[in-house]
Amino acid sequence: MNNPATGILITFEGIDGSGKSTQARDIHNALSLAGLNVRLSREPGATPLGEEIRNILLSDKVPVGNLAELFLFLADRAEHVQDVLRPSRSNGEVLLVDRFIDATTAYQGYGMGHPLSLIENLHKTILQEIEPFRTFLLDIDPLAASERIRNRGEKKNRIEERGLEFFQKVRNGYLEIAKQNPHRFRVLDATLPREELNRAILNDLEPPLLTHAAGRRTGG
Numbered sequence: 001m002n003n004p005a006t007g008i009l010i011t012f013e014g015i016d017g018s019g020k021s022t023q024a025r026d027i028h029n030a031l032s033l034a035g036l037n038v039r040l041s042r043e044p045g046a047t048p049l050g051e052e053i054r055n056i057l058l059s060d061k062v063p064v065g066n067l068a069e070l071f072l073f074l075a076d077r078a079e080h081v082q083d084v085l086r087p088s089r090s091n092g093e094v095l096l097v098d099r100f101i102d103a104t105t106a107y108q109g110y111g112m113g114h115p116l117s118l119i120e121n122l123h124k125t126i127l128q129e130i131e132p133f134r135t136f137l138l139d140i141d142p143l144a145a146s147e148r149i150r151n152r153g154e155k156k157n158r159i160e161e162r163g164l165e166f167f168q169k170v171r172n173g174y175l176e177i178a179k180q181n182p183h184r185f186r187v188l189d190a191t192l193p194r195e196e197l198n199r200a201i202l203n204d205l206e207p208p209l210l211t212h213a214a215g216r217r218t219g220g
């Protein structure tokens with residue numbers, strides 16, 4: 001397991017509308033209430049540069065080519081790792097991140113068809129020692145997710161506009177990544193009630209977080 005003096009990185013993944021932000025917020029609240037040193041972040045858009053990139057990526061302000069899209073997501077990630085993930089790790093925090101590396105592999109790799117090896121190599125440069133300890137994949141049928149987004153009442157963003165066939169590829173991509181990384185992935189049925197998902201995630205996290213907290217109390 002990781003050294004308790006360093007932080008723990010937990011990521012939330014899944015297609016648009018799968019419930020990532022809902023679970024990340026709920027788990028952040030629960031762990032804060034339990035007295036943990038926990039922080040919530042997201043991609044894209046967690047840094048000043050990232051916010052600008054998020055606007056470009058999700059609006060229709062300017063056209064964005066497919067390769068530029070990949071590099072913009074990675075530029076956002078490089079800044080996020082430098083400004084948020086590394087300091088958080090040094091501070092020994094529990095960091096929850098709403099979308100991370102697997103979103104790029106699933107969307108720009110499996111969805112848009114960019115070579116997975118290119119994405120993997122760029123991630124090595126960006127991440128170095130950083131690695132998610134646990135990744136919760138909220139798995140859902142794209143049609144059901146699309147209905148949720150409609151009910152959310154907001155206009156669909158540039159990527160959400162991509163249609164069911166695209167999201168089917170992204171979903172299958174995510175499931176493939178999970179299969180290849182069983183040590184860190186937990187695949188959850190995202191159609192379960194919100195509270196049931198909260199419980200499943202908290203149950204899974206309890207043992208490692210107890211170890212982490214005990215290590216911090218005794219100075220690692």
Ligand SMILES: Nc1ncnc2c1ncn2[C@@H]1O[C@H](COP(=O)(O)OP(=O)(O)OP(=O)(O)O)[C@@H](O)[C@H]1O
Binds near residue numbers: 014021192
């Ligand atoms: N377990 C659940 N059951 C039913 N509805 C849910 C559940 N979790 C979230 N929702 C609802 O589904 C919608 C999408 O949830 P949320 O915004 O958390 O998804 P998301 O994965 O963060 O989406 P995006 O990728 O677009 O940011 C919201 O309206 C939310 O209230």
Ligand SMILES: [Mg+2]
Binds near residue numbers: 020
């Ligand atoms: Mg969200």
